[in-house]
Amino acid sequence: MGYIAKIGLEMHCEVSETNTKVFSSARNSYSDIPNTNVRPVDMAFPGTLPVVNKEAVRMALMASMILNCKQPEYMYFERKNYYYPDLPKGFQLTQETKPIPVGIYGKVDFECDNEIKSVRVNNLHLEEDAASLDHYFSSSNIDYNRAGVPLLELVTEPDLHSADEAVSFLEHMRSVYQYAGISEADSKKGQIRCDVNVSIMDENLDEEDPKNWGTKIEIKNVNSFGGVRDAINYEIKRQTELKENGKYDEMEQQTRRWDEESGTTIYMRSKVDAIDYKYFVEPNIPKIKISKSWLEEIRKSIPEMALDRKKKYIEKYNLSEYDATVLVKEKNVSDYFEELVSNNIDVKVAANWVTVQVLGYINKHDISINDFYLKAKMLSTILKALESKKISSKQAKELFFKAIEEEKDPKELLESSDMTQITDEKEISDIVDKVMENNQAQIEEYKNGKTNLFDYFVGQVMRETRGKANPVITKKLISKYLEK
Amino acid sequence: MKYMNKSIEELHELLINKEITSDDLVKESLSLSHEVQEKCNAFVTILDEQKGGEVTDNLLSGIPYGVKDNYSTKGILSTGSSNTLKDYVPFFNATAIENLNKAGAIKVNKTAMDEFGMGGTGTTAHTGIIKNPWDTTRMCAGSSSGSAAAVAAGVYPYALGSDTGDSIRKPAAYCGIVGYKPTYGMISRYGLFPFASSLDHCGVLTRSVKDAAIVVDNMKGIDKNDMTSFDSSNINLYKSIDGNVKSKKLCYVKEIVDINRYKNASLELKEHLDNFYRTLDKLKKIGIEVEEVSVDEKILNALASVYVIISCAEATSNMSNLTGIIFGPRGKGDNYIDMMKDHRTKGFSPLIKRRFVIGSYVLQKENQERYFRNAQRVRRLLVDRWKELFKEYDGVILPVSSGPAKKLDGEVDILDEKTQILEEHLQIGNFGGFPSITIPNGFVNNLPVGINITGNCYDDANVLNIAYALESTMNYKGQIAKEVK
Numbered sequence: 001m002g003y004i005a006k007i008g009l010e011m012h013c014e015v016s017e018t019n020t021k022v023f024s025s026a027r028n029s030y031s032d033i034p035n036t037n038v039r040p041v042d043m044a045f046p047g048t049l050p051v052v053n054k055e056a057v058r059m060a061l062m063a064s065m066i067l068n069c070k071q072p073e074y075m076y077f078e079r080k081n082y083y084y085p086d087l088p089k090g091f092q093l094t095q096e097t098k099p100i101p102v103g104i105y106g107k108v109d110f111e112c113d114n115e116i117k118s119v120r121v122n123n124l125h126l127e128e129d130a131a132s133l134d135h136y137f138s139s140s141n142i143d144y145n146r147a148g149v150p151l152l153e154l155v156t157e158p159d160l161h162s163a164d165e166a167v168s169f170l171e172h173m174r175s176v177y178q179y180a181g182i183s184e185a186d187s188k189k190g191q192i193r194c195d196v197n198v199s200i201m202d203e204n205l206d207e208e209d210p211k212n213w214g215t216k217i218e219i220k221n222v223n224s225f226g227g228v229r230d231a232i233n234y235e236i237k238r239q240t241e242l243k244e245n246g247k248y249d250e251m252e253q254q255t256r257r258w259d260e261e262s263g264t265t266i267y268m269r270s271k272v273d274a275i276d277y278k279y280f281v282e283p284n285i286p287k288i289k290i291s292k293s294w295l296e297e298i299r300k301s302i303p304e305m306a307l308d309r310k311k312k313y314i315e316k317y318n319l320s321e322y323d324a325t326v327l328v329k330e331k332n333v334s335d336y337f338e339e340l341v342s343n344n345i346d347v348k349v350a351a352n353w354v355t356v357q358v359l360g361y362i363n364k365h366d367i368s369i370n371d372f373y374l375k376a377k378m379l380s381t382i383l384k385a386l387e388s389k390k391i392s393s394k395q396a397k398e399l400f401f402k403a404i405e406e407e408k409d410p411k412e413l414l415e416s417s418d419m420t421q422i423t424d425e426k427e428i429s430d431i432v433d434k435v436m437e438n439n440q441a442q443i444e445e446y447k448n449g450k451t452n453l454f455d456y457f458v459g460q461v462m463r464e465t466r467g468k469a470n471p472v473i474t475k476k477l478i479s480k481y482l483e484k
Numbered sequence: 485m486k487y488m489n490k491s492i493e494e495l496h497e498l499l500i501n502k503e504i505t506s507d508d509l510v511k512e513s514l515s516l517s518h519e520v521q522e523k524c525n526a527f528v529t530i531l532d533e534q535k536g537g538e539v540t541d542n543l544l545s546g547i548p549y550g551v552k553d554n555y556s557t558k559g560i561l562s563t564g565s566s567n568t569l570k571d572y573v574p575f576f577n578a579t580a581i582e583n584l585n586k587a588g589a590i591k592v593n594k595t596a597m598d599e600f601g602m603g604g605t606g607t608t609a610h611t612g613i614i615k616n617p618w619d620t621t622r623m624c625a626g627s628s629s630g631s632a633a634a635v636a637a638g639v640y641p642y643a644l645g646s647d648t649g650d651s652i653r654k655p656a657a658y659c660g661i662v663g664y665k666p667t668y669g670m671i672s673r674y675g676l677f678p679f680a681s682s683l684d685h686c687g688v689l690t691r692s693v694k695d696a697a698i699v700v701d702n703m704k705g706i707d708k709n710d711m712t713s714f715d716s717s718n719i720n721l722y723k724s725i726d727g728n729v730k731s732k733k734l735c736y737v738k739e740i741v742d743i744n745r746y747k748n749a750s751l752e753l754k755e756h757l758d759n760f761y762r763t764l765d766k767l768k769k770i771g772i773e774v775e776e777v778s779v780d781e782k783i784l785n786a787l788a789s790v791y792v793i794i795s796c797a798e799a800t801s802n803m804s805n806l807t808g809i810i811f812g813p814r815g816k817g818d819n820y821i822d823m824m825k826d827h828r829t830k831g832f833s834p835l836i837k838r839r840f841v842i843g844s845y846v847l848q849k850e851n852q853e854r855y856f857r858n859a860q861r862v863r864r865l866l867v868d869r870w871k872e873l874f875k876e877y878d879g880v881i882l883p884v885s886s887g888p889a890k891k892l893d894g895e896v897d898i899l900d901e902k903t904q905i906l907e908e909h910l911q912i913g914n915f916g917g918f919p920s921i922t923i924p925n926g927f928v929n930n931l932p933v934g935i936n937i938t939g940n941c942y943d944d945a946n947v948l949n950i951a952y953a954l955e956s957t958m959n960y961k962g963q964i965a966k967e968v969k
Contacts (some may be wrong), residue, residue, distance in 0.1 A: 040575075040576055043810050044805035044810065045556075045574065045576075045805075045810075045811065046556060046562075046564070046569065046572070046574070046677040046678075046805065046806075046811075047555075047556040047574075047578060047673075047674065047675040047676050047677050047678065048674070048675075048709075049673065049674050049709060049710050049711070050711075051708065051709060051710075051711055052711065079801055081800075081801050081804060081847070083804065083807070083821070083824065085809065085820050088805060088810055089804060089805050090801070090803075090804020090805050090807070091801055091804060276848055276849050278801070278844070278847035278848060278849070278852075280797065280798075280801070280847060280852075280856065283680075283681040283682035283798060284673075284681050284710075284711065284712060285711055286711055286712055
């Protein structure tokens with residue numbers, strides 16, 4: 001007998017695009033020296049109070065709309081009380097489901113293996129991140145830069161059925177957060193973190209009836225998409241084995257931890273030991289009225305999403321489905337491409353250069369396009385020189401790498417170096433004449449039928465001009481010479 | 485004593501006319517601080533190095549004052565009278581302190597209090613019991629005990645307090661002075677060590693209603709650091725006081741003051757209530773209508789429990805930051821949990837620990853509906869009832885406590901069931917965030933007693949004006965404690 005897996009996700013995504021933290025005026029910025037983006041409230045000094053960052057609320061409401069959730073009329077925040085060194089106040093400000101958080105009961109469509117799938121959203125809430133901890137052999141370091149960074153937690157219903165679906169959904173959400181200008185959503189920076197719920201049930205039973213569902217296992221601490229995939233696959237396998245050994249029914253509802261090193265999930269606690277967080281409404285934040293007009297304003301400001309852009313690329317730019325998909329996958333890549341297009345670079349050329357050269361380079365070097373030296377404006381310079389035949393396509397590629405390697409503006413390189421193509425017929429003609437005169441023997445052989453010597457003549461001209469002669473003109477002039 | 489028994493207006497006049505310098509006032513206040521410390525143990529810190537300041541048009545400029553030790557004062561020890569913060573020197577000022585600095589006010593000491601504002605006796609400070617200057621065998625009540633003792637003893641014209649249940653208004657009564665907490669949010673709570681955030685108020689203890697108005701005018705204001713603060717720039721309490729109370733109406737609650745409800749009432753209680761009715765007659769004489777109203781006894785009887793549940797719940801969460809790790813004395817232990825436990829076990833008094841247990845209990849998932857949520861519902865009922873009264877009346881007037889200051893060697897902090905409502909009714913002012921002022925209205929057994937007027941939110945000026953008019957009919961304005969023992 002086969003089984004179906006039922007998978008639900010709790011996806012935490014840091015809101016990276018606000019200037020300040022969610023309840024503090026400290027800067028919201030990732031890559032600083034530890035413990036520099038800290039205000040007294042972030043370390044819970046006595047008498048400090050939370051102040052809600054309106055921009056974070058705006059972004060959270062926008063995400064709620066994109067997920068087709070219902071937005072609240074009044075917004076509250078609640079205290080989740082527990083002791084941990086990463087939480088100086090002794091509680092986290094978050095939102096429980098009652099009163100309703102920033103969004104409830106939504107639905108998201110996403111693509112997986114060229115099929116549109118759908119997942120229901122139970123709720124989306126805005127909360128504060130905790131400090132980050134680095135554990136060493138006998139001590140731990142705490143960095144409060146992250147304490148208080150706005151965090152969106154999205155909780156899905158268990159509507160996903162495989163690791164592939166789960167990862168496709170997460171990729172979709174990452175794209176949503178990026179396109180909406182809410183977050184860089186970079187899991188390398190720890191901006192995305194997931195808890196995964198997995199259960200399995202007999203495939204011949206009705207999936208709609210919760211009575212048929214298996215025992216929910218929650219896996220905490222999964223911090224990469226690869227980890228999500230591995231953890232789900234591991235857990236499905238583990239649970240299937242329990243079923244087959246007749247031990248599944250003994251398994252209690254529990255929380256497990258994903259251990260990246262061993263590639264396994266490890267028992268943490270049973271549901272019976274679940275922590276009572278003693279939630280209650282934060283009294284220092286008065287209820288916030290969310291006006292209809294504000295919601296309308298936010299709705300109107302939702303930017304173009306990946307799927308909108310993809311459609312545009314295919315229908316308006318006549319790009320292939322494949323190229324369009326590659327281009328929109330990361331918003332910053334798509335933005336890069338669009339900047340080339342707005343600089344009047346031919347759409348096909350731009351798409352080709354971004355998908356092959358740019359992505360090739362950043363993937364090879366495992367960097368983000370934000371850290372890529374050659375900005376769209378610089379690439380435009382190269383591509384314009386290519387288009388006007390100032391340089392050959394070979395030279396364009398050389399220039400591309402040279403600019404990156406030396407971190408120099410291609411415009412300067414073009415002006416200073418000898419890279420500019422010779423397109424002047426008279427100039428090339430003079431060189432051709434000179435080369436041919438020095439190769440009388442070869443011309444004889446050519447005329448006697450050894451026609452592959454043609455490329456040799458071209459090569460000689462290129463050597464003479466250090467590759468700068470326009471190859472089309474060169475070839476034309478050599479033919480003309482030989483016909484004389 | 486030369487000057488510190490005077491009102492703010494009088495002192496300002498003297499300063500402006502250069503009859504005295506701010507330095508002289510500070511010196512006198514510091515020397516009185518040491519005397520009162522000897523006698524009443526009222527202070528955590530006396531700022532002996534403090535100097536006078538510039539005298540400007542601001543009525544508070546150059547005049548000394550005291551700060552309750554739960555206000556965060558930059559560079560000055562701020563303990564909340566707790567061992568958990570016994571060496572804590574904040575690096576920022578509470579907004580109210582910042583505002584008073586701008587006014588040119590000069591702080592001269594930090595006053596002792598019940599630990600973190602919890603407790604109403606003045607016996608739980610880590611520096612020891614605070615004694616009443618009228619009779620040092622008696623308590624000041626709390627939690628603003630040190631502030632009340634110091635103002636009553638004439639150390640300065642005013643000291644800051646905080647009020648979560650009655651922590652300004654009850655000590656004021658026991659010490660024969662004025663205690664005022666304005667509408668919730670009028671003074672920013674940023675930098676006030678929290679006890680129960682939804683009930684906590686900043687306020688002041690003075691010897692006259694006008695002084696209270698002057699001080700709060702200078703403490704108040706919307707604050708970007710406190711979302712519950714509101715813009716009160718259109719309110720000037722001092723200037724609103726004109727003594728004109730024609731056609732004002734007050735009410736008192738029969739279920740609280742009817743002597744027949746207290747079987748075997750003590751002589752003290754009888755005298756206290758008689759005195760209350762005599763004060764009402766004075767009000768009538770100056771043209772204020774006073775009527776008796778009735779409030780459902782059921783919700784009145786629930787009042788004390790509602791307060792305990794809500795305040796303990798918020799307190800247990802608010803004080804979770806006291807771990808001894810980021811600030812406060814580091815506890816001993818091999819891991820952070822043991823260190824925290826050691827810090828908190830040694831740091832808190834038994835009273836606070838008991839309240840944490842209650843707070844934790846009522847917030848637990850299985851108890852929350854029955855206790856915490858129900859308490860919030862009853863809080864709403866009480867507030868709604870009082871708001872209904874405010875539609876018809878300018879304020880509710882009631883006696884404070886069941887008599888004068890209690891003996892320190894009596895059974896402290898154990899409530900007398902029979903008079904509980906008399907002891908606890910001021911908490912309604914915190915439930916609703918209402919402006920509420922206590923003024924002295926006489927003596928029982930040669931000890932001062934007080935009366936309280938509570939009005940509707942944002943109606944502070946009206947409440948103060950009525951209190952001022954009443955104060956003017958009596959001889960207790962500006963009174964300094966005379967030891968009666």
